Amino acid sequence: MSNLQGEDRVLLEVKDLRVSFFTHAGEVKAVDGISYTLRTNEVMGIVGESGSGKSVEAYAIMGLLQNPGKVIGGSVRFDGEDLLSYNQNQMADFRGSRAAMIFQNPMTCMNPVYTVGDQLMEALRSHRKDISRAEARKRAIEMLEQVGINNADKRVDQYPHEFSGGMRQRAMIAMALICNPELLIADEPTTALDVTIQEQILELMKTLKGRNNMSIIFITHNLGVVAEICDRVSVMYAGHIVEQGTVNDIFYNPQHPYTKGLLASMPRMDMIGHERLIPIEGTPVDLLDPPKGCSFGPRCKNCMKICLNNPPPAVTVGENGHSCACWLQVQEMLKQKEAEQHG
Amino acid sequence: MVFYTLKRIAAAFLTLVLIATITFFLMNAIPGSPFMTDKSTPEQIARANAKYGLDQPLAVQWWRYMTNYLRGDMGVSLKMQEGTDVTTILFHQGKFQLSIRVGLWALLVAVLLGIPLGCIAAYNRGRAIDSILRVLTTFGVAVPSFVFATLLLMIFAVELKWLPVLSNSLESPAAYVMPVLSLALYPSCYIAKLTRTSMLDAINQDYIRTARAKGLKTGKIIFKHALRNSLIPVITYLGPLSASIVTGGFVVETTFSIPGLGKYFISSILNRDYPVIMGTTVVLAALIVIMNLVVDIAYKIVDPRITLTSKED
Numbered sequence: 001m002s003n004l005q006g007e008d009r010v011l012l013e014v015k016d017l018r019v020s021f022f023t024h025a026g027e028v029k030a031v032d033g034i035s036y037t038l039r040t041n042e043v044m045g046i047v048g049e050s051g052s053g054k055s056v057e058a059y060a061i062m063g064l065l066q067n068p069g070k071v072i073g074g075s076v077r078f079d080g081e082d083l084l085s086y087n088q089n090q091m092a093d094f095r096g097s098r099a100a101m102i103f104q105n106p107m108t109c110m111n112p113v114y115t116v117g118d119q120l121m122e123a124l125r126s127h128r129k130d131i132s133r134a135e136a137r138k139r140a141i142e143m144l145e146q147v148g149i150n151n152a153d154k155r156v157d158q159y160p161h162e163f164s165g166g167m168r169q170r171a172m173i174a175m176a177l178i179c180n181p182e183l184l185i186a187d188e189p190t191t192a193l194d195v196t197i198q199e200q201i202l203e204l205m206k207t208l209k210g211r212n213n214m215s216i217i218f219i220t221h222n223l224g225v226v227a228e229i230c231d232r233v234s235v236m237y238a239g240h241i242v243e244q245g246t247v248n249d250i251f252y253n254p255q256h257p258y259t260k261g262l263l264a265s266m267p268r269m270d271m272i273g274h275e276r277l278i279p280i281e282g283t284p285v286d287l288l289d290p291p292k293g294c295s296f297g298p299r300c301k302n303c304m305k306i307c308l309n310n311p312p313p314a315v316t317v318g319e320n321g322h323s324c325a326c327w328l329q330v331q332e333m334l335k336q337k338e339a340e341q342h343g
Numbered sequence: 344m345v346f347y348t349l350k351r352i353a354a355a356f357l358t359l360v361l362i363a364t365i366t367f368f369l370m371n372a373i374p375g376s377p378f379m380t381d382k383s384t385p386e387q388i389a390r391a392n393a394k395y396g397l398d399q400p401l402a403v404q405w406w407r408y409m410t411n412y413l414r415g416d417m418g419v420s421l422k423m424q425e426g427t428d429v430t431t432i433l434f435h436q437g438k439f440q441l442s443i444r445v446g447l448w449a450l451l452v453a454v455l456l457g458i459p460l461g462c463i464a465a466y467n468r469g470r471a472i473d474s475i476l477r478v479l480t481t482f483g484v485a486v487p488s489f490v491f492a493t494l495l496l497m498i499f500a501v502e503l504k505w506l507p508v509l510s511n512s513l514e515s516p517a518a519y520v521m522p523v524l525s526l527a528l529y530p531s532c533y534i535a536k537l538t539r540t541s542m543l544d545a546i547n548q549d550y551i552r553t554a555r556a557k558g559l560k561t562g563k564i565i566f567k568h569a570l571r572n573s574l575i576p577v578i579t580y581l582g583p584l585s586a587s588i589v590t591g592g593f594v595v596e597t598t599f600s601i602p603g604l605g606k607y608f609i610s611s612i613l614n615r616d617y618p619v620i621m622g623t624t625v626v627l628a629a630l631i632v633i634m635n636l637v638v639d640i641a642y643k644i645v646d647p648r649i650t651l652t653s654k655e656d
Binding site: 096175 | 546552645
């Protein structure tokens with residue numbers, strides 16, 4: 001956890017970010033007021049099930065939201081600058097140079113009609129106009145070597161369909177990192193890959209992170225991946241961050257019933273005999289018509305009256321910024337305070 | 344690749360033989376004869392038929408056509424320019440060149456207008472400009488070229504007197520304007536529609552999101568990344584189009600009285616000038632076959648994933 005202290009400064013500060021999709025059926029609040037900070041050299045995992053808003057939140061930061069999606073509130077500050085106030089051109093300059101993004105499906109994420117080298121060089125030259133084609137090509141080959149692609153000087157002239165899935169994801173990473181961004185957002189980068197390739201990609205990302213001094217936001221629904229690569233974790237449910245903390249906090253001291261449920265539903269190496277996985281009952285929230293109170297309330301075993309009518313505030317539950325949005329925690333906190341006053 | 348090309352050439356040759364054969368029998372099935380006029384007597388017709396070998400059995404005549412074509416001999420005109428070589432009529436009297444010139448200009452206009460309009464419509468999907476373009480392109484696809492040509496003539500030649508009524512042999516640049524526009528109307532609108540559809544498909548692909556994430560500007564994303572991927576349907580259409588636009592300008596050539604090949608082709612059918620009909624058909628068919636071959640090679644250039652090899656290769 002050495003990354004959390006020291007000389008690292010705040011790189012990204014998201015405050016009360018709200019994103020809605022205005023569909024024919026009504027407003028879908030995909031991200032409903034989330035806040036977190038990311039420091040330099042820090043890897044933040046964002047976990048949650050499909051539709052919890054984890055990708056949408058990342059798209060909002062990168063300015064990649066497409067109609068009918070819109071940021072309707074909150075602020076995103078990158079290195080002190082307000083990203084939401086940037087115009088399209090400024091945002092395009094920001095993307096790729098200071099913050100880059102890689103995506104889930106490497107098979108379709110590269111343009112099939114241009115060579116891998118072309119696409120890498122384009123990423124570099126669109127931000128560094130002074131770099132010549134020859135220099136850019138050299139740098140592209142270097143990057144491909146860095147991400148572990150053999151024969152990079154030949155591979156650079158090949159088309160994406162001549163690469164395997166794992167190699168394409170490596171090439172995507174090379175493309176994302178070619179301008180030395182300070183932030184890399186990885187949107188489920190290993191989900192579409194075989195387990196063995198997943199492992200290689202994670203190792204690669206760890207190595208490159210150390211070498212390039214960058215922060216990573218790692219979006220995934222795979223808790224195993226989180227444990228392996230992240231410093232901090234935000235657990236998202238229905239557009240809210242329900243719990244935030246260090247990897248240790250989340251895995252060994254989970255506070256929110258949803259986090260506990262997620263961990264209980266995961267197979268573990270130390271399971272004995274025919275122990276069954278415990279599913280989270282119920283179905284995900286209909287975001288067109290979310291519950292009035294806590295969005296997890298209807299599925300929660302510990303649901304109380306207050307949960308159904310009032311959304312819970314996030315309260316600090318531990319050190320290193322461990323926080324949790326649950327009425328149980330609020331109750332707990334009040335009890336403690338009472339005890340302190342009396343005792 | 345070599346095997347593939349040879350195979351394609353053999354197939355093209357067979358296609359041409361087939362087209363020539365079908366044309367031959369169809370043309371002989373039409374009642375009438377090149378020598379039939381109000382005054383001609385049956386004896387005169389019989390004598391002329393004998394002179395040109397038209398009294399022989401069809402199979403014999405067909406065989407003669409085929410073998411002569413192989414030697415590059417397309418026969419002589421029976422009526423329209425009696426005694427003149429068909430090759431001379433087709434290639435050395437400027438008819439073919441005239442049609443090609445108008446056709447190529449129309450093709451150029453169609454591509455340069457159609458593709459950008461399609462891109463603009465796709466990029467502005469659902470907005471006013473998309474709706475306006477949709478109405479205009481539907482109009483362009485639906486209106487027959489002779490109506491549009493007549494409309495142009497009325498406005499620009501008769502009323503405003505900006506452009507010449509008769510284009511004739513296209514001596515001045517102004518003479519090109521209306522024939523080219525009339526010929527280009529349908530294909531440019533059709534290309535715009537095709538481009539819009541395939542562009543919309545391309546815009547929603549993952550690699551476009553990647554391009555945006557890289558920080559590319561909109562113009563580059565649309566015209567570099569999306570366009571090239573959406574060109575395949577357009578190219579498919581361009582092959583047959585470029586042949587038909589060059590040769591199918593009959594209506595336009597008639598309207599603007601341009602003495603091109605299209606006009607001559609129709610006259611040859613009306614006059615039952617058998618060798619001219621055969622010659623024109625085979626040349627036009629060859630053009631279409633060649634254009635299709637060019638299109639297949641163009642696919643490969645646009646999309647590297649396409650390989651030009653047959654299974655045996």
